Amino acid sequence: MSKSVIAYTLEHCVRCMKCLHACPTGAISMADNRIHIDKQDCINCGRCVRACHSKGMVSHGSTLEDIKNYDYTVCIVPTGLFSRCQSAQDAEELFYAIKQLGFDEVVDHTDIDAQLAIEASLISESAKDFNFIESFCPVVNELISKKYSILGENVLQLQYPSEICAKQIRRRVKAKHLGIFNLCECEANLALAKYPYGNEMYEVDHALSLTDLFPRIRENLHKGREPVSLCVEGLQTCAVQSRPQKADVLVADGFEKISEILDESEFGILNQYHLLSLYSCYNGCIGGHLLWGSTYLVNEFIDKLKDLPKKGPSDLPFDELFSDAYLKNEDTRTFAEKMNAFQKVNAILEELPGYDCGACGKQTCRSMAEEIVNGNRSLKSCRILNKGAEE
Numbered sequence: 001m002s003k004s005v006i007a008y009t010l011e012h013c014v015r016c017m018k019c020l021h022a023c024p025t026g027a028i029s030m031a032d033n034r035i036h037i038d039k040q041d042c043i044n045c046g047r048c049v050r051a052c053h054s055k056g057m058v059s060h061g062s063t064l065e066d067i068k069n070y071d072y073t074v075c076i077v078p079t080g081l082f083s084r085c086q087s088a089q090d091a092e093e094l095f096y097a098i099k100q101l102g103f104d105e106v107v108d109h110t111d112i113d114a115q116l117a118i119e120a121s122l123i124s125e126s127a128k129d130f131n132f133i134e135s136f137c138p139v140v141n142e143l144i145s146k147k148y149s150i151l152g153e154n155v156l157q158l159q160y161p162s163e164i165c166a167k168q169i170r171r172r173v174k175a176k177h178l179g180i181f182n183l184c185e186c187e188a189n190l191a192l193a194k195y196p197y198g199n200e201m202y203e204v205d206h207a208l209s210l211t212d213l214f215p216r217i218r219e220n221l222h223k224g225r226e227p228v229s230l231c232v233e234g235l236q237t238c239a240v241q242s243r244p245q246k247a248d249v250l251v252a253d254g255f256e257k258i259s260e261i262l263d264e265s266e267f268g269i270l271n272q273y274h275l276l277s278l279y280s281c282y283n284g285c286i287g288g289h290l291l292w293g294s295t296y297l298v299n300e301f302i303d304k305l306k307d308l309p310k311k312g313p314s315d316l317p318f319d320e321l322f323s324d325a326y327l328k329n330e331d332t333r334t335f336a337e338k339m340n341a342f343q344k345v346n347a348i349l350e351e352l353p354g355y356d357c358g359a360c361g362k363q364t365c366r367s368m369a370e371e372i373v374n375g376n377r378s379l380k381s382c383r384i385l386n387k388g389a390e391e
Contacts, residue, residue, distance in 0.1 A: 006048060047255065070205075071175050080185045081185060082285070083286035093225055098220075107170055110234030111314040151262065154265075162192060163323075180204050228309070238285040239284045353382070
């Protein structure tokens with residue numbers, strides 16, 4: 001399980017509760033006149049950050065000051081960032097600008113992206129009467145783990161590209177104190193590193209927010225070039241409109257859409273598709289919230305990078321791509337225990353008004369009923385039921 005990267009700042013909060021209603025897992029509640037985030041239920045989707053206009057909900061990565069702690073540093077550039085390049089020269093200038101932040105080396109993982117996509121396609125060909133789920137989006141994987149645990153066995157157990165890339169860097173670079181930094185295009189990827197959120201299971205040392213670094217990167221643009229070679233097949237994986245179309249593969253983007261697809265997949269409605277490829281951001285990873293500019297202005301970016309030197313997909317052994325570390329079912333209750341809890345929640349729900357108004361500080365009446373069953377709240381917490389008593 002990835003740790004929550006979302007933080008609440010009381011001094012900026014205006015108590016509008018937009019974040020509460022934006023959260024897809026009900027991880028946010030209000031009590032004692034402040035917002036509370038359930039770290040167990042948070043999937044780092046960042047929807048609360050986007051809903052909050054007062055900067056009461058924020059997420060930050062490590063800082064460039066951490067570079068000083070290492071003898072040799074390598075920066076991993078996310079594939080989605082190349083969508084902001086309008087030419088081969090732009091890509092080379094971008095690499096140069098990032099390197100000038102203080103890194104000894106800057107690398108991409110487009111070749112790894114390509115191999116992972118190829119492996120997913122090959123594995124999915126064995127699917128009969130069910131579909132495999134391919135997603136290198138931490139939000140999708142966390143959502144399945146928490147809300148669609150029955151689909152956990154359908155998820156392809158492949159590591160994140162940044163993690164595979166980091167392991168390759170550690171094998172290649174022999175520095176005594178090697179620091180690997182990953183630039184992140186979305187909040188969820190900030191959790192895929194040891195720091196700043198303490199996820200020791202990852203090879204990446206520090207996760208950096210592109211939003212935080214953009215002013216520094218912009219200062220260094222157009223001052224020099226750094227050689228770049230990219231894998232076209234890897235670039236295609238980060239943009240929904242660029243992916244090759246296949247009749248037995250369903251590609252979907254946007255949180256509402258993938259939630260609907262997971263609902264239908266859970267009931268076996270989509271079994272004609274062998275592979276579901278899911279992105280929580282609109283248009284794929286090029287729509288990451290921490291990227292600058294509009295995702296709707298970056299169409300055909302792959303064609304604009306055609307003059308760059310090309311490289312093919314990586315050819316790593318399959319065991320270096322495989323992992324099951326982040327897809328374990330966290331709910332250890334038996335089916336009987338789940339049904340018993342479900343019946344208790346429904347019984348309480350019958351007594352609640354069903355307005356989903358949020359006045360109690362919970363997102364919905366169902367989430368309130370769950371809190372009552374767990375002993376954390378009572379029916380007296382419902383302001384609608386107790387309106388007369390309050391008056």
